[in-house]
């Protein structure tokens with residue numbers, strides 16, 4: 001696993017509106033607002049969930065509708081500006097200097113079709129809103145570990161959630177996308193219209209265009225048996241070894257992940273977990289509560305948890321399983337997929353991230369893949385590496401006094417697990433060229449160049465970065 005260090009871009013500095021005819025033209029063409037550096041609107045919109053990142057676009061186009069996105073792309077392209085896109089900032093990367101950032105927050109349409117079990121969702125909608133809207137009809141979208149992420153960003157990056165082994169990836173449940181391409185057209189991408197965009201936008205993130213709305217299937221589910229068992233530091237080795245053999249024995253109705261955590265005392269962190277090393281075994285089982293409890297029995301036999309959060313959970317509480325941060329936090333992280341998790345791999349992980357290792361990482365998480373994740377979706381997509389066994393993600397606090405240690409800790413984790421990894425990752429877990437195999441990367445680049453010959457869309461840049469980044 002390599003730590004992604006993006007080279008710092010030279011700062012363009014704020015571009016005052018009165019000295020920029022381009023931005024004046026853009027502001028005049030929008031129904032929404034063009035927020036310029038130095039204004040309160042800019043400070044509110046140009047923010048990343050990773051609080052260590054400072055976003056410095058030339059301006060933020062807070063678009064009011066899909067046609068505002070078209071106008072933004074056309075004006076920007078005419079004047080040689082690049083265009084970036086953002087909803088919540090959960091996946092924001094630095095390097096937007098001199099680009100116009102399209103902020104989709106106002107594209108807030110949510111229409112649930114309960115009888116046909118699907119929803120139309122605007123690009124400004126967070127997963128929490130769709131979860132709540134669908135739950136009223138006994139349905140749920142395939143959400144991730146945090147319901148604060150945007151539906152479009154999550155889904156275009158594959159979308160791996162706590163129900164993944166049962167229902168697959170969120171990107172496999174897409175019916176249609178409305179998208180503005182880099183050459184300034186608003187088109188509808190479905191399995192039979194603009195098939196190349198439909199393929200690329202499911203896994204290729206925002207590289208092939210700016211999605212203004214997505215139509216997704218919902219699954220009929222009201223509750224699961226799940227949550228997390230948290231064990232003390234001294235039990236980390238036994239729990240990890242037990243999870244290694246237990247997780248592959250789970251049926252496809254259950255999805256598990258494990259996290260070695262050293263969580264700071266933040267509001268979302270339960271007191272028994274704060275300020276110490278613990279290990280969490282998480283589960284979401286879509287069978288009955290009794291089946292779920294039976295599945296867990298071998299794990300409960302390993303040690304006594306310091307905190308037991310297993311229960312029958314409403315689908316509206318699935319985001320409580322992982323205890324993801326709910327407010328911006330400065331972080332550095334890295335991820336890669338593992339083919340398998342052998343006894344030696346567990347020992348290697350313990351050596352760099354277990355008790356006594358001096359690990360500076362706040363979390364080392366193993367998400368179990370397999371089940372429906374490993375099956376191809378009904379329609380081909382740009383998601384690769386579905387046959388991997390696990391995705392491992394490490395993260396730590398990116399503060400001036402911690403960053404060097406965290407970087408070293410991530411490098412050590414990558415080196416320790418290197419023998420079990422291809423070096424690849426999933427689009428929402430690090431992304432870049434490592435998320436794709438060579439034929440997929442070639443095809444993605446072709447789709448981008450076909451729809452965005454001027455390379456207006458900034459989100460495509462990682463595809464054209466040197467291999468391995």
Ligand SMILES: Cc1cc2nc3c(=O)[nH]c(=O)nc-3n(C[C@H](O)[C@H](O)[C@H](O)COP(=O)(O)OP(=O)(O)OC[C@H]3O[C@@H](n4cnc5c(N)ncnc54)[C@H](O)[C@@H]3O)c2cc1C
Nearest residue numbers: 086087088089090091092144145149150153160206211428
């Ligand atoms: C706390 C946390 C938990 C997470 N948990 C999971 C998880 O369980 N599973 C998982 O798969 N991922 C997870 N992620 C990763 C997350 O899904 C991705 O970073 C996703 O891209 C975030 O989308 P966003 O719109 O919220 O973020 P933003 O920062 O607003 O957008 C990130 C990227 O998404 C793309 N994008 C956003 N909007 C559009 C649009 N309208 N059109 C085209 N492209 C667009 C662009 O490439 C953009 O750069 C998590 C991230 C965080 C910070």
